[in-house]
Amino acid sequence: MRYTISLTLRMLSDWHIGAGTGQHGRLSRQVLRDENRLPFVPAKSLNGVWRDGCEIAARALDGKGGDRRVWHDWVDYLFGYQPAFPGAEAAAAPVRSAGHPRPAALRYLGPLRVPGGLGPAVARNRRLVDAATFVKPGVAHDPVTGAAREDMLRFDEMARGGMTLEGTAELSDELSEEQLGCARALLWAGARLVEGIGAKRRRGSGRCRLDLGGAGLPPSVGDLERWTADPVPPPEPEQPPGPDSAERYVADGGWEGAVLHMTLETPLLAHDRTVGNLVQGRDHAPGWMLLGPVLRRLDSPAAAAAARCGDLVVTPATPQVDGLPGRPVPHVFERDKDKKDVYLNRAVEGVPKGRAFKRVRNGYVGGAAHVTVETPGFVLRMHNTIEDTSQRPTQALGGVYAYEALASGTVLAAEVRVRRGILDAGWWEKLSGQWRLGRSRKDDYGLISVTAEPLDRTDETVPDEAAPVVSGDRLRVWLLSDVLVRDAWLAPSDDPADFARLLERAFAAAGADGVELEPVLREPGRIPTRYEIARTDSWHRGWRLPRPALLGFAAGGCLTFEVGKGRVGADVLAAVEQSGIGERRGEGFGRIRINDPLVTGGVPPGTGGDQAPSDPSETPRPARLLLSSADPGHAGARLIETAAWRTEIWRLAEERAAHPGKVLGPLVELSATRLNALRRLFDHLDEEPARLGARITALTRRWNAPQATAAIRALLIERDVWETLGFTDQAELVLTAEGLDVLRRDLRADALRSLLTACLAAHTRSEAHPEAHPEAHPEEART
Structure with a gap:
């Protein structure tokens, strides 16, 4: 049973973990997003800063014991290590005693994401997705003059602070209770030292707090004192396994x-x-x-x-x-360049006149x-x-x-x-x-x-019984995986003749002796044989050493042979298809299909490609998901929906500012001084109506303009600001069950403030430059 650790990363400031891309003319650096288009923290990023924290804690703990390196050994055990390679000595970690890399015992169950149902709830609405981030401008400064450099303006996308991300990690079950206590103590100490993550974390971005949960976490003071006073060493690296028994177990057949x-x-x-x-x-x-x-x-x-x-x-x-x-698409397949669902099998078909076909190299059928x-x-x-x-x-x-x-x-x-x-x-x-x-x-x-x-024997993945092949027939072999073939000198071969000899030996082992095959490489107007060479470079994890490169026929290749002598029955064909041919068949190499209908005949029409695109309006929209206060993602949902409302309020305010007279009404007759005096009320818009009304009366007492006073009261108290603003789709930008009522109440003052600020500024500009704003002064413009 593995030991599970719950990870909670609380973002205390805005943060940026980049995707390595940007948007030309808009963004210099984009935030990394998941399938729900929300920012997330990759486990690699957390692993790096967490390891740094654990190394700091290990230096402090090892310092208490003189030359001991027990806690550094625990860091290597938990996070793994790689021996230094040439050119990296100066930056490498302390020299390890082992000469092989050691895998990490601490493993993550994926990245850290927003918890609960927040991800699916946000993904349905692009405006909510955009509200999870914002664009932050920046500039590079000249270190000598201190002024901004030319052509150094940038715009970085930042994820909003206040979000909580959750993930899970686990430890191996090979640890004893004492060893598990040491691991918990070091991981907890390292987590306490994680203060920032992502880009610009030394300049204020990415401030965070990492909390651990699970059995024994966070550890008590007594546990910390007990495990750090006399730590036990971590388990030794696993030794490469030796060869197991070569005993051959007798099978019943089939x-x-x-x-x-x-x-x-x-x-x-x-x-x-x-x-x-x-x-x-x-x-x-x-x-x-x-x-x-x-x-x-x-x-x-x-x-x-x-x-x-x-x-x-x-x-x-x-x-x-x-x-x-x-199954890998046969390499003899070609597709029409104009009609994507029209295919040709070049092994048996020629190209029609006036048509252009392109070889299909990737995909599965x-x-x-x-x-x-x-x-x-x-x-x-x-x-x-x-x-x-x-x-x-x-x-x-x-x-x-x-x-x-x-x-x-x-x-x-x-x-x-x-x-x-x-x-x-x-x-x-x-x-x-x-x-x-x-x-x-x-x-x-x-x-x-x-x-x-x-495995269901009626499944199509099990080869059907094929017709026997006799002298003079054609044998078409479709490679379902890479096939490793050697020539007479035991070197890797890509010669169809060597493939034919390998297939003859496989038939003989299955009971069909004396079969002779001759490769068919060319035919007029057709391509009976088409294949590629595959190279496999792999690593033996148990031995911690590279394995030899493997060269062979690539999956998807098609080879055609003519049977010059002998007979191959249906049972032999089925046996060869089941067991495979060539080397390393247990690892999936050598899977073939013989005389499959897809490669022996014409290609039936496909089902996709030229289908008419569906009408987006006919696609049903997913149901709106509202999160309750018990959902783990509720706090993040409140943050995102509030940011989305503020963005929409600012957009609608600028839109209404194109015609400020429709919002201000009779107030446009006031002087600029009196209009700007309305800004004194901006800090009191969230007060009770009676108290706000008293402030309006006090402000306009000396104006001797009762009509203006009534207009101000109507605008700030009596009228519905959401109707004035034109915010009609409020429910579309809500993520929580109580969000609509809460946002309407909490953001009313902000909406009024944004609307009046935009309209007053637009009215002032139109009064100063009427020729630039003819829509605000139609009579002056005509004159």
Whole structure:
């Protein structure tokens, strides 16, 4: 059972955690937003400042014990460490005794977000979303003259202070009670030292307070004294596991399996390649990423032994299409440039005259009834590594970098297949739960909810029985995953002839001896074979070492062979499809489909592309969500709705100021001095009507203008300011159940003040320059 820590981050001032982007001509830097378009604090940002606080606390605590470094070891255990690399010695942490990186024991269940139902309630209204932030101007100053520099004006988007963000972290269950007490003490002390987060936190922005909750948190004075007086060291780093038993477990024959439905709670970064400072992720989770978690949850020597010899296979987790695991789009597919739902299978079809088609390189398809190529969504997030001395991102420590990851909410599906008789009944039930996959899975990425269910034999993901193939027939192979092939010298190969020999050996092992295959590379007007080469660079987490790069045929490739000799029965085809071919089949490599209807015939029409766009007015709007005072997001909702009302009041006041006479009425006949005297009442607009009326009478006693006095009383007391202002859609900018009545009462004085200020200023300008405001003086303008 893991130890859970609740995190509450109270923002005491306006703050900015940037997305690394801006809006040309409007914003220099934008705030990072979540799927509800609200600002949030990434776990990476909190992890950095929290670690700094824990390191300060560790230096103070270790100082009491002389040369001991127990508390620094706890910092390394909780937050992980990476050995210094060349060029980073000056900025690196103290030298570690181990030569390998150590993963962090403290893990976050996603970023820190606004709590309760505030996120969904705000997302429905763009004006409420905009009210959560504001634009702050700034300028750079010359250090010599002290004056503003030329062309250095900037506009930064800031999130409003007063918000409360919540998140959750957890610790490993390997800690004893004494060790858990030390971890709690250090984490609590570090949290007390977190005073700012985000950009410009040393200049007043990002002031915050981090509160921890959970069993034993916050710790009592007695607990702190007990754990800090005689701390126990953290657990030692895990040793690389040795090879397990090579025993081969006898199977009963045939296959059984389970389907894993995987919902991404946070973005998933399955590393594909690194280009400069951009880390690009794959559009799926490869099987080699899933095999380790599957074996750990099965916790069976039989499963590990079966995976080594290909009797246990974990397929890649691909996006679902039509409720089924998606299959990589065949590389022989091309799409019409004008009609997006028209496809060609270039392996069997030629290009019609007068039409232009483009190759389809990405995406996944479902069944053969129709073709719908779907591509999962990605998110691009900027991060940085702060150097302790300069407190800025430096190239020596990685500097600024970006992650391109699968978006949260994406649903992936994978299969786990094992030969019958190897595992106990109901083995697939152990696979359900919460997983962590991919890079940076300790904080903002890789949190996945997995639901496992037994594989239905009627499911389309299970190969249908195909017709036997005899001499002279064509064999079309569709690669559902990367396939690793070696040539006669045992080097990685991308030659279709070597692929043919590998397929012949697979047929022979399944019971079809003597089959000879000849690659078909060209045909007039067609492309029978089209494939690409894939490279896989991975890391062995258990050994803490890089693994060899793997080169092979990329998923989606299509190869055509002619059977020169022999016969391949339907049972042999099914057996080869189930077990796969080539190396590392247990990790999801080598999955193929033979003579699938999608690659052997013409492409059926798709379902999307040229459909008429729907009328936005016909789309039903989501129901308005009003938060009660018991909702955790109630305080934040009050902050946002108040800011939204103030913004709308200012906008409507400027709009009414275009015709100040309609608001002021007979007051426009007063002199400028008397009109400006109305500003004395601005500080008393929230008083009782009787008292405010007495102030109006006292102000106008010497004017000898009863009509003006009555007009002022009507404007400030009798008339409904919201009607005068034209604020008719008030309910649309309300988030709380009591918000409408509270805002109308609390902001009435502000609304009057804003309206009168705008109208008085506009009237004064029109009196001073009537030629510039002909709408206010139509007679003078005509003259």
